[in-house]
Amino acid sequence: MSVPAAIFAGNAKPEELNRVLQQGFQGEQLTVDCNVLLVDTGRDKVLIDTGSGLLNAATAGKLIENLQQVQIKPSDITAVILTHAHGDHVGGLNGKSGLNFPNARYFIGKQEWDFWTATAVDLPNFGGPAEMKQQAIKIAQTQLGLIRDRVIKIDVNQEFLPGFTAIPAYGHTPGHVAIRIASGNAVMVHTADTVHTHTINLWNPSWQPIFDADREMAAATRQTVLAKIAGDRTLMFAYHFLIRESDICDRAIGVDLIGNLSTGNLKVNSTGGIEFQSPCGEM
Structure with a gap:
């Protein structure tokens, strides 16, 4: 997807954003991927999110x-x-003939489910256009309705599948979670939409995407989650980071896992920002 860079930094001064984009060899339009992670544990084949599906079939939705x-x-x-x-995470739940994954159990955070399925839903702190807000609400309610009879609502900080734990990462949406995946001594954190681009959200984690439900909370969450990952030297997977064919390599976590620019380690730099390192080599 191609989107304006400014939507990821609503509280940044234009000159500061331009400087960061130039340092990262980025333009005013950014390309963001939607990377659906498949984990084969030997017992289960697990998808984390489903992409855009029919909601954006022209440029995405190829799961x-x-x-x-x-x-x-x-x-x-x-x-x-x-x-x-959000639509780019739940849009792939279904195709033209019904649910795409008929044999799956569907897991979502209890807080997230309860928010979107309430009788009255509002996002008073949403920074995007009103029509974008209403579209987000409609998509969430429609897509979650498809799995109403099959959903399993999960609590944070508790293992809900062997090796899988939801980490509270609230702010992007009221119940947004990251996912910790562990197998033996190997650990990876799927940060979902805690970050969107390494150029903006890692280097300047206090900059706020306009579409976060609670931008102040999301910024605090981003700094907390990223600092924890960097401090623990945990492998990280980012849903919207770009994939380059040259960066694909094998990574083992229970079973072979594909690593790329969406998968890597964090380090704190000398200015207090956070840098991302692919396990396939330095960026």
């Missing part, structure tokens, strides 16, 4: 085709974890 590339049928998926209910 089913991409699964087929690695010989995975939709019916093979036994668990789908939803980090939050």
Whole structure:
């Protein structure tokens, strides 16, 4: 997806944003990927989020085709974890003929589910246009309605599948979570939409995307989560970071996992910002 860089830094001065974009060799329009993570534990085939699906079929929504590339049928998926209910994460729940993953259990944070399925839903601190807010609400309610009879609402900081724990990462949405994945001594944190671009959200984690439900909370969450990951030297997976073919490499966490520019380690730099390092080499 191609989007204006400014939407990821609503509280940044234009000259500061331009300087950061130039340092990162980025323009005023940024390309962001939607990277759906597949984890094969040997017992389960788990998807974390589902992409845009039919909501953005022109430029994204290729999950089913991409699964087929690695010989995975939709019916093979036994668990789908939803980090939050934005359209680019829940749009792939269904296709033209119904649910895409008929044999899956569907997991979502209790706080996230309760917010979007309430009788009256509002986002008073949403910084984007009113029509964007209403569209986000409609999409969330429609897509979650598809799994109403099959959903499992999960609590944070408790393992809900072997090796999978939801970490509270509130602010982007009221119940947004990151996912900690562990197998033996190997640990990775899927940060979902805690960060969107390394150029903006890592170097300046206090800069606030305009579409966060609570921008102040999301900024505080971002700094807390990233500092924890960097301090623990934990492998990180970012849903919207770019993938480059040259950065694909194998990474083991229970089973082989594909690592790329969305997967890597963090370090704090000399200015207090955070830098991202792919396990495939320095960026």
